[in-house]
Amino acid sequence: MGLLGILIGLAVLMALAFRGWTILLLAPLAALVAAAFSGEPLLAHWTQTFMGAAAGFVAQFFPLFLLGALFGKLMDDSGSVNAIADFMTRTLGPKRAILAVVLAGALVTYGGVSLFVAFFVIAPMGQALFRAGSVPKRLLPAAVALGTSTFTMSALPGTPAIQNAIPMPFFGTTAFAAPGLGLIASVVMLGFGLWWLNFRRARAAAAGEGYGEAEPAAASDDLKVRELATTASEFDPIEIEAGERSAKQPTFALAVLPLAVVVVVNLLMAQLVLPSLDFGFLAEPRWGGTSLGAVGGVWAVAVALLSGIIALLVTSFRRLPKLRDSVDAGANASVLPILSVASLVGFGAVVAALPAFEMVKDWVLGIEGGPLVSLAVATNILAALTGSASGGMTIALEALGPTFMEIAATTGLDPAVLHRVAVISSGTLDSLPHNGAVVTMLAVCGSTHKDSYFDIVMAGVVSALLALIVVILLASSLGSF
Template sequence: MIGVIGIVVSLMLLMYLAYRGITVLVLAPILAIFAALMSGGASAHVMATYTEIFMKAFAGYAQKYFPVFMLGAIFGKIMDDTGSAKSIAHFIAKKLGKDKAILAVALSCSILTYGGVSMFVVAFAIYPIAVSLFREADIPKRLIPGSIAVGSFGFTMTALPGSPQIQNAIPMPYFGTDAYAAPVLGLIASAIMLGASMMWLTHRANKAKKAGEGYGDHLNENVTDMDISKLPSVGISIIPIILVLVLNFVISKYFFGSSTYDASYLSEYATKLSKVSGMWSLIIALVISILVAIILNIKRLKDVKKSCNQGAIGSLLAIINTSSEVGYGNVIKSLAAFAIVKNAMLGISSNPLIAEAISCNVLAGITGSASGGMAIALSVLGKQYLEMANAAGINPQVLHRIATIACGGFDSLPHNGAVITLLGICQLTHKESYKDIGIVSVLIPIGTLVIILILASLGIQA
């Protein structure tokens, strides 16, 4: 019982101290060892726990996912430095007009995120355009973070089939799936999230208008008008994004997915094609798209080497943070007391979809990270969920899609790093804007998850 208390206290401390600003790089190993000691581990085992369990899991996760983190960050940096991200956003804003400012911002973020650009790059690129649109339409600035959140860490991150975001890549090795897993359920979830979010934000804007509240006075916004003439055309800008999606689909379905592809050599590497094909397809698609983006914009890129270096270096903190959380989860998994916690989590429901949805959501909330929470849940319980699903005749693709949608719920609680960064970019506070962020990135995704679980339980398996 003391061991279980140690695990729970460790998790609560992880959430609280992360919210207080202490990096997970420090917290994860310390709190993992704390839980191990509370579970009865002798002090002589501390170093073994750290080097043989924590660091091995850390290294294993980094080995598996670092290419996607790095290539995604480089791609996003190239799209930002070339002006391609701003060009796409400006085109959408111009076509929709100022009376559709909220939708323009949400769609701009959605297209960029769905194309593989990271949330942080999207927020920085879209914010100046959002300020211009909201100011012209006289919509309260406090609604900008919510509008960006809809597209940047909403349905394109978790639900839309084919998304190259890391949240959609993590389940692949566990379930032998690809980025387009359960497309019908994914499309339904995406439509619900986008539709409900737009209804909420439009309602909030109309309510503010009736109350006589406009954009407001905001000093030191440091937003300069863009020189549109220096941006690439929207056609040139959108090509790399389309390439990521098309190449990922074609390579996964018609190259590695072809019966003519001989993958027998993989037995020498103690793996099989279903475990790696999804990741390989995404890596190849990103590499080609980065090269095409550079070639198309070679005259606009001031320093190709610098853009690539900054993108690669910028990916390190994200992958190391998530790897630390996975290391933490594997230490917890190794404890004798975890058998009680594990049985409790698996016993939540005999339906593996419900059990998986709850564990991913709760752990994402505790860690303040969608990818971190899902990575812990699947590294600890993914094998059991797959066995339960196979026994129940549930398509592993559904497990994949439920996991991704679930991780995008409680992850956006106030202590989430992306939420804090977004508010910082917009120069707004939790008090001013978190309510709307919470509705569109916590409550609506959780409501959507419930609907998708019902549909999956009724037999929709694709």
């Protein structure tokens, strides 16, 4: 009965979330359903287990949600994201429309801009390029996904994406965990994704298919899009139109400067600054009895994002016509996403505390192929069921992270490999039809699941699965590098 309750709880969560119901209510409801089938105390699980885990997630990661959303909003309102998109348009042109969309999305998201901010800027640019280059509009969502939601989210070393930050407290790692493996995974994702999209473009051209007629794009205040989107990113899309965008754009160099600052400061903080300082005091009870390994990665990303914000304000202050409104909108944009993901984490904590979960745990750890395969399978399944890379991965690590660390300690497995495998795994099967990023991409691009989802799967899911397989094989034979 306990296992049946877990499955029913997951079914309720997935089915109603896809219909746009708020995860703030669905997650505790699904958790209570699972607990009821196990005969566990409902109120105790709600206030102690669920809320304890949700509050812990907020305490750990709210600085990153807050700074990430603020940075993305300021980059948008200053005209910097548009400047980068326009530069790619001029440089690569309609003949390389697919490459232009992918690289524009990759550049802004690797530099710390929320993928949902990128969606609403890159999609119109892509529509113009695809129309001029006679590229079928049905390929645009897949191109946007490849540039914003694959290798820059889960594989490139140092990416400030929240998905890359989540494993750090569990494994004592930084955003640059297993950099060699991450670079190889990025090449696999980008290479396969571009090959597929260009293959599909060539076939369409041979058949005489042009751009076609796009459906009207969804507005940023579409309520269903909003509810789904806030479980998949750190930015509430309803705040996209708040504030005021600059009428003037910075030069390309000024536009990318804050992005470069984020990457460089993150690297310096993680590899040089923090390791050189004495943080022994963190072991004291007043600081939670923690260690630099548990908090250093989050600190490095937070300082990097803050540095990027400062650099942006210094270089683009005059291009922020309503600075206070932009700042308020950026801060507000972080609230619903972190509470939504925290609610998923609370649901996972209740499930992990149920007696029946031991069966699930034993099954996962018993999967042939070793701990990396077990971790990949567990993260993939949970990300798929929740429709959230960050939520699914956190649930998996909350439940199984300590066990995998024990395995790593006894087998000599580098926790950095666990970090990279977990992050890449979270960004694969999360892109099922109910995923918030998928729904938002389709809506913003004016397309449908029927027309574009197959190409999203090939460019965004299959490419990531291939990269995951390559990383597991390399790590199993060569270790971390």
